Amino acid sequence: MNMISVRSASFSYDGVNVFHDINFDLEQGGILCLFGPNGCGKTTLLDNILGHLEPEEGSIIIDGKELGRYSHREIARKIAYVPQVHERTFPYRVIDIVVMGRTPYLSPYSSPGREDYMIAENALEMAGITQLKDRLYTRLSGGETQLVILARALAQNAPIIIMDEPASHLDFRHELLLLETVAGLVEKNNLSILVSTHSPNHAFYFENRGLPVRVAMMAERRIIFMGTPGDVITEEKMKRVFNINTKVFTGNGAENSKMKFIVPVGAANRGDSGEE
Amino acid sequence: MNMISVRSASFSYDGVNVFHDINFDLEQGGILCLFGPNGCGKTTLLDNILGHLEPEEGSIIIDGKELGRYSHREIARKIAYVPQVHERTFPYRVIDIVVMGRTPYLSPYSSPGREDYMIAENALEMAGITQLKDRLYTRLSGGETQLVILARALAQNAPIIIMDEPASHLDFRHELLLLETVAGLVEKNNLSILVSTHSPNHAFYFENRGLPVRVAMMAERRIIFMGTPGDVITEEKMKRVFNINTKVFTGNGAENSKMKFIVPVGAANRGDSGEE
């Protein structure tokens, strides 16, 4: 069953086209990694799927229903979101930020109750930041802030999570925790994950774990490659899109499982890449 | 010659100690990678070195002179800075942001001139974003914004560059370009680089290129390990600090050079890591 289907979507900012004819499906229990150069339109595409921006053409179908036909509450129960950058405002406590994820489940004019707080604390634990619970979130480090926003999305308990570079400020351990948490959610709870990332190894990680993961490579204003990580993240395709030389290795990971990963080795030349 | 020397520095926020007894030296033409879990105090340490925060104890010596004895202009000619997050304000043009890096060279009440613009354009090119020159920087993607700020630091032409997670939002290609640019600056211009990062492979990259790079691993409120990437970024130490299992590989890189890199393979357990 497809949780997200995008059909020939196109979008422009003030007349400048960002992408056109985007098509993909994300099935239940699947992971789609959105991958592509800076400024290729990943965030913009996610904004379109979230309803924050509206595609010029094409349609977006969430769980079998046209996006525009959902109420705001309904859609928030379907999709949780981790933004690329979060602009901090008032010095709220961390737990109060995280419990905001419960909003779509509250009756219109009520505040979160005890159960919501328990779910929020659980989310904090999943993100590995229980100790930050009562801190003011405006006084956290960059990575800590990102984990708070991640925990908020986890508390939203939605069948789809859209994440925009969720690991950009995370340390080695938290990055791995994030990947494991996501993998766990997909395996156990059958969640669907749409994640934009700059690290192809995230896609390999999921593939190495045997999860149904696909990679959509955005470039030249469209999705130019789409397929399994093994198919898309290849040395040639990387060279074509990013104009750099890479190497894909296969090694033995934990418990002697096979694991694949890619490493950059140098720029092919300093000319322009696929982006404009 | 040491460009940065930190001597038994300690710092607290509102009475809560972040780190203590920090000591290190960064020599001219050297690279120091600051590495450690989220919230371990990397940004705070950099703020101390930049003079934005003041250490409770200890001293910071820049190019042989106590930090406090520099004028603001002088210090900005010594150190350029790439912040971890930049809060956008008014919709300036990209080139106008980049040329701000020239401020320490302007006579007190003048504006940047033609030469400054040429240097700024050069910096844009080094960062690979010449095409963004006349765009409003509030309407860029996350990675593009980070590159603009990077270009601004490059335009500052300082012998020391302090970068706080400069590649967090960069794509594969721009990340590599950044590393190459930095390596080039160190090799050709003898710059000193202090970079905080979550990617140990950045350190390996510099090591693979044969540059004088060291890694300072922050944890437990101090620098617990310090040494070459090969010494510090080992499977055991990673396990000790981050509580995860990793694998260090050595492969053949470009032109058949040896290249080393580290890959996470799984969390050792979900308990707490070295941070608190």
Next chain:
Amino acid sequence: MKFKRIILALALVFAPFACIVLSAFLGRYPLSPVEIFHAIVNRLSGVAPDVGTNIVWEIRLPRAILGSMVGASLAVSGAALQGLFRNPLVSSGMLGVSAGAGFGAALAIVLFHNTFMIYLFAFLFGILAVALSYMIGRIYDTAPVIMLVLGGVIVSSIFSALLSLIKYIADPYVELPSIVFWLMGSLSSASYKSILISSIPVFIGLAGLMLMRWRINVLSMGDREARSMGLNINLDRAVVIICTTLATAGAVCVSGIIGWVGLVIPHMGRIIAGNDNRILIPVSMSLGACFLVIIDNLGRIITGGEIPLSILTAIIGGPFFVYLLKKTKGGGW
């Protein structure tokens, strides 16, 4: 935790009542506590009223009640708009309601010289001003917050200018002093009738903001994130604006323009109770109510004359706020 919250809730409700009851004992007319006690009993038991009864029931109590309503409205509206606009410098009058109400009142003073019409015009023009700001804010859909605030600034200044125009052509002997006095704000016209008139919009507005207080938290995360957490941002933003407008217009139309409360009381609330609007809104309500009643009591007893409220709020509240800031070292910012 639960227990502490009940205590807090009780304290927040109790404090304004205590202030109101206290007010019955304060005033220029010398009444002993016993007399006041009698006055209260007399009225309740239907005995024919004497001076004391009148003073307590017709002067002191209505005034204190109105004061608490006005203070609560302004403070809560300010807190809510600060959250909505993610800008701690926003105050209850941001979207033009005060300027609009001032203009409406001046117009009514010049045209009718009738208290009820002053209330009505102040209220209607306050709402009209906000509606205009909202329309300007919608000019450019993708940046509504800054556009709304700029819209409010423009509309405020236009109404202020129109108000100046009325002041300028008003009869300097008859109308100008009335307008000036109205603009300075006063509770001296408090009566059960004015309480009744203002209570309808004030209660709708305050109740709405109490219900929306969680959503204001979520709205303060910014449009994109608030939306992703299930808010209909345009609707919810409009509801918050309507509620603040009703509450502020309802208050301002009977009390005149009382500055300061709608900006600084929310900040006192932030310092005391934190930024979570679930707590901040009720705390601001209670704080605003107590503050204005106390200030008005001071104004009533210091001299036999009437000192306009705006004067005392700032002169007494200002240094207190600076003290709070200093004590909390900036209070979380």
Next chain:
Amino acid sequence: MKFKRIILALALVFAPFACIVLSAFLGRYPLSPVEIFHAIVNRLSGVAPDVGTNIVWEIRLPRAILGSMVGASLAVSGAALQGLFRNPLVSSGMLGVSAGAGFGAALAIVLFHNTFMIYLFAFLFGILAVALSYMIGRIYDTAPVIMLVLGGVIVSSIFSALLSLIKYIADPYVELPSIVFWLMGSLSSASYKSILISSIPVFIGLAGLMLMRWRINVLSMGDREARSMGLNINLDRAVVIICTTLATAGAVCVSGIIGWVGLVIPHMGRIIAGNDNRILIPVSMSLGACFLVIIDNLGRIITGGEIPLSILTAIIGGPFFVYLLKKTKGGGW
């Protein structure tokens, strides 16, 4: 590029001059262009002055010159403070200079009834208010920007309250109308003497801001980054504040409080010329000067009386601003 910039610079300098010259031809006293031409020549050639000469040289020109100075000061100060505080809603009066000046002027009206003392008191209290805001802003060192702005709000409201107090105790027939009129702002008292008085602080302030305009760009990057680019942020911030204070106080002390210009003209500048303060500051200067001279001309000729400037600025400027916003679809925000 270079050529375009020279053209732009010339236009910016030329426009206010054109407005000033135009003003010589406008007024209630009927003078033909020939007479005006004679008047100009007469004075320059030292012929004994007639009515026409006096009108042109003693009324119309000083007024237009003062207007251009005042408009330029307010607009530039607003633009500079917006950049400094990274907040587009800040206006020239943010740090309390207008409120302080208003209080000073009212005090002088009540105490001395002497124009020079009004100038002096307005100027000094304007500066005092900013100094107080600055002191409050330094309470908490690590969050100076929001503290400064809050400090400005508090100080403004305290001075406004004190002003209300003076209005309240002022003689309603003699002093109150003068205070009210002063507060509405007017160039009617323009003379070469008042030009001279205000020109010293205004020119120091404007020149300082012109010199600092690049640094305002850098300061708007936030404290940490501005510092890393070589600014002494405390010093540079103080210099900008001092310059805006001098310029605004110098203007306000002779013209009274003219709202709106210090907030909206910079935004017009942003829409027209972008946000780079190197261009925005001179553009705001030219725009502010032209705008106020034109508005004042309208005020002088629409009726025989004097329509206070604040009224016309908002009533004419407001819709124009909305039009600009609409046309540029929000102008970059």
Next chain:
Amino acid sequence: HTGTSKKDIQVTDCYGRNVTVPANVKRIGCLYAFSGHVVAMLGRADDIVAVVRGLKRDKLLTGMYPSILNASVPGSNDSLNVEELLSVNPDIVFIKDTIAGSKAETGMLNKFGIKYIVVYYESIEGQMRAVSVIGRTIGREKEAEEYNRYYRKCIARVKIIAASIPENKKVRLYHSILETLKTDGPAGIAAEWTGLAGTCNVSAGGLSDKKQTEAFVNIEQVLLWNPQVIITHEDGAKEEIMGSAQWSSVDAVKTGKIYKMPNGISRWGHPGSVETPLALLWTVKTIYPDYAASIDIEKETRYFYKKFFNYNLSDKMLKEILSGKGMRKSKNEGRG
């Protein structure tokens, strides 16, 4: 119009300035409402070329002298548009102290050789002196003296009546000016004439700031004063007091002794009123009818307007004036 000619005269204005004015001024500017009233009263309304806007709103005055509606309005009470003033070329202008206090404005007048007389007073005596100054300036000294004589006569009449009232019969009076709670301070002209009329003005004696001319007071303070009689000016003020529960325990309200003052050229008894003599008579007559039987207020009113404005009041007009209603025009009618 510079230089002294034989036909010039010297006038000492209310600031003690010696001003040389032409013996027969032709074009008169009245930039202070009171001066306009006096000029009209002294018979030279048709020569007024410049006024303040308020003057055009006096229904009775403009009814008597419609030419005032055509005069120019070169500014307000406290600021001038000199160009406009120049364009009507007045021989003399009367200005208020607010303008006189502004060096910029007077400097402008001096520069253009516009002669001006400052009209200013703080007491009844001063008011009469101001009338004399205006009279001398416009060549109507005789008429001015006649008015002042009448003024003095009225004062004398009410003084005699007041003296005949036993101390214990004198009433506590509350004078509501515009809003119900705005009243006289100790320093104003109103405090003076209410005292002359034999009343004990509660606020004139009961406020601490002795320099105040008017003040807003607290309702409890009024209850504490407990006035026996209240006089009001504004439409609706009486009704508001009568209808308010707050005022219900005031003696005057209980006994219904609330009266609205008449309004003619100006509100009688207002600090800038030329009808204060009438206000004196009306007040004693209204408050002490038993002691003031000699006063027939209708007759006095007819006499006053006939004598000083040469205007025969119709019965309807008389009633309107005494009822004090509707004597000022709304804004739109007043503009011209």
